[in-house]
Amino acid sequence: xxxxxxxxxxxxxxxxxxxxxxxxxxxxxxxxxxxxxxxxxxxxxxxxxxxxxxxxxxxxxxxxxxxxxxxxxxxxxxxxxxxxxxxxxxxxxxxxxxxxxxxxxxxxxxxxxxxxxxxxxxxxxxxxxxxxxxxxxxxxxxxxxxxxxxxxxxxxxxxxxxxxxxxxxxxxxxxxxxxxxxxxxxxxxxxxxxxxxxxxxxxxxxxxxxxxxxxxxxxxxxxxxxxxxxxxxxxxxxxxxxxxxxxxxxxxxxxxxxxxxxxxxxxxxxxxxxxxxxxxxxxxxxxxxxxxxxxxxxxxxxxxxxxxxxxxxxxxxxxxxxxxxxxxxxxxxxxxxxxxxxxxxxxxxxxxxxxxxxxxxxxxxxxxxxxxxxxxxxxxxxxxxxxxxxxxxxxxxxxxxxxxxxxxxxxxxxxxxxxxxxxxxxxxxxxxxxxxxxxxxxxxxxxxxxxxxxxxxxxxxxxxxxxxxxxxxxxxxxxxxxxxxxxxxxxxxxxxxxxxxxxxxxxxxxxxxxxxxxxxxxxxxxxxxxxxxxxxxxxxxxxxxxxxxxxxxxxxxxxxxxxxxxxxxxxxxxxxxxxxxxxxxxxxxxxxxxxxxxxxxxxxxxxxxxxxx
Numbered sequence: 001x002x003x004x005x006x007x008x009x010x011x012x013x014x015x016x017x018x019x020x021x022x023x024x025x026x027x028x029x030x031x032x033x034x035x036x037x038x039x040x041x042x043x044x045x046x047x048x049x050x051x052x053x054x055x056x057x058x059x060x061x062x063x064x065x066x067x068x069x070x071x072x073x074x075x076x077x078x079x080x081x082x083x084x085x086x087x088x089x090x091x092x093x094x095x096x097x098x099x100x101x102x103x104x105x106x107x108x109x110x111x112x113x114x115x116x117x118x119x120x121x122x123x124x125x126x127x128x129x130x131x132x133x134x135x136x137x138x139x140x141x142x143x144x145x146x147x148x149x150x151x152x153x154x155x156x157x158x159x160x161x162x163x164x165x166x167x168x169x170x171x172x173x174x175x176x177x178x179x180x181x182x183x184x185x186x187x188x189x190x191x192x193x194x195x196x197x198x199x200x201x202x203x204x205x206x207x208x209x210x211x212x213x214x215x216x217x218x219x220x221x222x223x224x225x226x227x228x229x230x231x232x233x234x235x236x237x238x239x240x241x242x243x244x245x246x247x248x249x250x251x252x253x254x255x256x257x258x259x260x261x262x263x264x265x266x267x268x269x270x271x272x273x274x275x276x277x278x279x280x281x282x283x284x285x286x287x288x289x290x291x292x293x294x295x296x297x298x299x300x301x302x303x304x305x306x307x308x309x310x311x312x313x314x315x316x317x318x319x320x321x322x323x324x325x326x327x328x329x330x331x332x333x334x335x336x337x338x339x340x341x342x343x344x345x346x347x348x349x350x351x352x353x354x355x356x357x358x359x360x361x362x363x364x365x366x367x368x369x370x371x372x373x374x375x376x377x378x379x380x381x382x383x384x385x386x387x388x389x390x391x392x393x394x395x396x397x398x399x400x401x402x403x404x405x406x407x408x409x410x411x412x413x414x415x416x417x418x419x420x421x422x423x424x425x426x427x428x429x430x431x432x433x434x435x436x437x438x439x440x441x442x443x444x445x446x447x448x449x450x451x452x453x454x455x456x457x458x459x460x461x462x463x464x465x466x467x468x469x470x471x472x473x474x475x476x477x478x479x480x481x482x483x484x485x486x487x488x489x490x491x492x493x494x495x496x497x498x499x500x501x502x503x504x505x506x507x508x509x510x511x512x513x514x515x516x517x518x519x520x521x522x523x524x525x526x527x528x529x530x531x532x533x534x535x536x537x538x539x540x541x542x543x544x545x546x547x548x549x550x551x552x553x554x555x556x557x558x559x560x561x562x563x564x565x566x567x568x569x570x571x572x573x574x575x576x577x578x579x580x581x582x583x584x585x586x587x588x589x590x591x592x593x594x595x596x597x598x599x600x601x602x603x604x605x606x607x608x609x610x611x612x613x
Contacts, residue, residue, distance in 0.1 A: 003491060005038050005040055006035070006482075009035060009038070009482075009485075013027050013479075024471060024475050025470070025471045025474040025478070027475075027478075028475045028478025029478050031478050032046045032047065032049070032481055035481055040488070040489065041481055041484060041488070045481060048484070049478060049480035049481050052477065053441075054480065055473060055476055055480075056446075057151075057157055058154055058157060058472075058473060058476065061446050062469060062473075063450035063459065064107075064453060065107040066459050066466070066467025066468075067420075067428075067453040068107050069107075069467075070463055072421050073421040074112070076421060077099075081095060081096065081100075089129055092123070093191060093192055094192070096120065096138060097137050097138070097140075097141035097184070098184065100113075100138055100141045100142050100145060101141040101148070101187075102145060103145065104141070105145045105148045105149045105152045105180075106149065106152070106428070106432070108469075109143060109146045109573055110142075110572045110573055112145075113138060113142050113573040113577065120135060121580055131580055132200050132581040132583060133199060135577035135580055135581035135583075136199060136587070137195070139571075139574050139577045140565055141184070141188070142573050143571060143573060144180070144183050147176055147559050148180030148181060148183075148184065150172065150176065150435070150442060151173070151435075151442065152176070152180075153528065153562055154529045155529065155531070155558040155562060158476075158529070158532045158533060158558070159171065159532065159555065160442070162537065163554060166550070168550060168551070172435075172436065173432065173435045173436040173442075175551075175555070176555065176558070178610055179555070179559065179602075179603065179606060182606060183559070183599055183602060187599075190594075190598060194594060195591055195594075195595065198591045198594070199591055200584075200587050214321045217328070218327065223315070226293065227291070227320070228290075228293070229289070229291075229315070230289045230308065230309060230310065231308040231310050232283055232285055232286060232287045233306050234285040234286070236305055236306040236307055238283050238305050238307070239285040240284070241282070242280050242282055242283065243259075243278065243279050243280070244280065254291045254298065255291060255293065256290070256291050257320065258320075259287050260287065260290065261288075279350075288310060292357055320385065325385070325388065326386075326388050326391065327357065327383060327384065327385045328384060328391045328392075329381050329384075329404040330381070331379070331380075331401065332376055332379065332381075332382070332400070332401065333402060335399055336378070336401070337399065337400055338376050338400055339375075340376065340377075343356055352386075353390045354390055356371055357371075358383035359376075359380060360382075360383070361381075362379055389463075391403065423456055423458060424453065427449055427456070427458070450464065479529070479530050479533045482533065486537060487537050487541075492537045496545055499511050499515065500542065502514075508546050508548045509608065509613070511546065512552065512604065513600065513604055515539050515557055515560075516560045516600055516603065518535065519532075519560035519561050520560045523563065523570060527571075528564060535557050535561070536557060539553040539554050540553070548613040549612065552608060552613050555607060556603050559599070559603055560600075563595075563596050563599055565591070566589045566593045566596060568583065
C-alpha cells in the first residue's frame, strides 16, 4: 500500500509540474504534506529536506550570485564579452557561447541569460543579424556551462550529496570540468555547423516597444530646465535645520532631490548617491540643494531663506542618475488604488520614498497638469526619481503600477555597487579556491562567502534575501523527501532491478545509457532539480547492484539533467529567449534533440575513460 501511495503522490506531482496548474513550490509543499499525512514518512523525514546541506548550499550560492549582479561585476564581464566579439556571426557565436558557459559555471545560468539577453538583442541589431541566430546558442551554452563545476547547477550538488550520504567520496569542485569543457566545445562546434543550419532565420514579427533609457528620459523631460542648485549661506536660517523643517514642498511647490556637501577647500562636490534626503537629515552651511520646480518659485525660496542660486554650471545627468539612484516612468493601471486621488492625498513621497518629477496624460501638453493637485487617472504616466531599489519595488504592487524600462536601467548599471565589484571577485575566488583545496566543504564555503559579502556591503541583507529564488529552494526541499520515500517503499530497487534485468545483459554501459535517456526525458518536462532528486537514488542503487563505480552513473545522470535543450519549458533559460528570438516550440526540438544525442555519445565514450566503471 505504501508503494502505491508513494507512486500516486509522485504521479499527481508530475502532472501538476507539467501542466503548471499550481505553482511548483506549492506542489512540493503538497508532496511533503501528503508523504507525512499518509504515513509513508515520519514528520521528521518529510521535513528533512529543509535542513539538507543541498538546500543550504544552494541558498548561500544564490546570495553569492546576487552580489555578483548587485556590484555590477556580471555586467562588466558581459560588456567585455561583447567588445571582444565584434560583428562577425561566427566570432560572435564562439565568443558569446564560451564566455556565457564560463560565467554559468560559477553563477546562475538563468541570471547570466537574463543579464545578457538585452545586450545580445542589441548586438544582433547592430550586426544586422536576426536575434534568433544568437539567442538559442546563448541559452544552450548557459545550460552546458552549468554542468562544468560542482556549483554550476543544483543537479551536480545533489549528485555529490547523494554520494556523501551513501558513504562515498563526494565530487570535488572540478570533478565535472573535463567532461563539461568537452561538451562546451562540442556544443560550440555543433551550433557553428549543424545547429546553424537547423536554427530558424526568423525576424521578430511584433517588435516590443523600446523603452527610453534613463539618459533619454533626462533629455526628453528637459529636466535640466526644471532643476536648480541653491547654496546655503552661513547666515541662512536653514543652516542647522532638518529637511522636514523646510516645508518648501508645501509652501513653494519645490522638491529637494539631493543635498551636496562641498569639501572644505572648494575641491569639488561630493554627492550623496545612496539615498534621497531623509526628513531628519541636517542641512549645514555651504550645502548645495538640488531642487526641482519652476524658476520663479526657486527665486522666492532663495530670497525667503537667504540662499544663493548657483547658476554657473548646467545640471548634469550624473547628479540625478547614478547606479544607486535614477529616474523611471511609471504607468497607472486600470484598477489602481491611486485613481481619483492626488499625490498630496496619497503622500506619495513618504509612502513610496520617491519623488514625482512630472505627470503626463495622453492628449495633453507637457506641463499642463499640476503635479500635486491633479487627481490621477488610468493611463497617467509618472516620472519618478529616487533609489533604483525603491523605483522597482513598485513592480510588486501589480494592481497599481507598471514600471517601464527596467532592462534599459539595468544596462546603465542600475543597482550596481561598482566600488565593490573587485572585492566581490576576490571573495568569490577565495571561496572557489577553499572548496577546491578541500579546506572547507561546499556548504560551509558558500555560507562563509555569503556572510562575508553581506558584511562587506557587497549585498545588503534585504538584497541577499531577494536574490534567493525561494520558489526553487522550496521545490528542492519539498522534493528531496520524495527520493527518501521511493527508496523506503522499494520503488528505486524495483526500477533498478528492471534496468539490470533488461539492459544489464548488455553491460554497465548500456544500463548507464538507459538511465541517461530516462533523465533526459524527465528533464524536458520537469525541472532539472526535480529530475535529479528522483533519478539520483536510482543511479546509485543500480551502480551498487552492478558492482560498478557509482560516481560514473551519478555524474552521467547529473549531466543528462542539464541537457534541457528540446523544449522551451524545459528550463527557464529556454523560456527567457523564446519571445525575444521569436522561436516556436518545434524549433527547440529540431535544434536541441541532435545535440542531446551527440552529448549522450560523448558521455558514453569519454566518461568511462575519465572515471572508469
